[in-house]
Amino acid sequence: MADDDRIWQAMYLLHAKRTGHGLQLIHNPGMMNFVRDHSLCVEMYPSSNWQTNRFRLFDDRDGKGEVYPLSKYLEHGISVTVNTDNRFISDTDLSNEFLMAARMTDGGLSRHEVLKIVRNGFQAAFLPRDARDRLLKNVDDEIFEILKEDFFPILTDRTPNSVYSDTSTGN
Incomplete structure (x- = not known):
């Protein structure tokens, strides 16, 4: 066969x-x-x-x-x-x-x-569907965090003078 x-x-x-x-x-x-x-x-x-x-x-x-x-x-x-x-x-x-x-x-x-x-x-x-779905939600959140650095670098830019820095603390 x-x-x-x-x-x-x-x-x-x-x-x-x-x-x-x-x-x-x-x-x-x-x-x-x-x-x-x-x-x-x-x-x-x-x-x-x-x-x-x-x-x-x-x-x-x-x-x-x-x-x-x-x-x-x-x-x-x-x-x-x-x-x-x-x-x-x-x-x-x-x-x-x-x-x-x-x-x-x-x-x-x-x-x-x-x-x-x-x-x-x-x-x-x-895994049972509900357990797998909960796990996938966590995995998807982690993957988003990894990929947002590639596709949305401004969201992860915390350097001084960036639009996302906190000017009151310098961070």
Whole structure:
């Protein structure tokens, strides 16, 4: 049975909301559309995927290996998460997984992409809806605080003489 057939069976017949690895999904545009259109999640395990499949590392001069599909999934609008597969065998943690994902992605990962992937993880968490919604509210607030510095620097400018400084205290 082909890998995309297994993904199809798990997601369509068994109503799975997420799938691990999903590396072959890139070769089936129809399945990619199905995953995106049904808001299903694809879990990615960069260190494990590199160790077992030897995907290309873009900071490695030899340039060998297949291109990791993470960025294509993001571009296609698929909900992707970055995870540890077996952190003791791979000797990794989530921070290292994000670094590995960036190394395996041409041009690395932008701050926006990293935050989107992090949010996807909370969105796809195996939690009751009300707990997940409360958690997402907190995550969204934190993401806003991070991004407002990028998009609204004047709101974070507290230097003397800025429009947001308190002239009575000098702050």
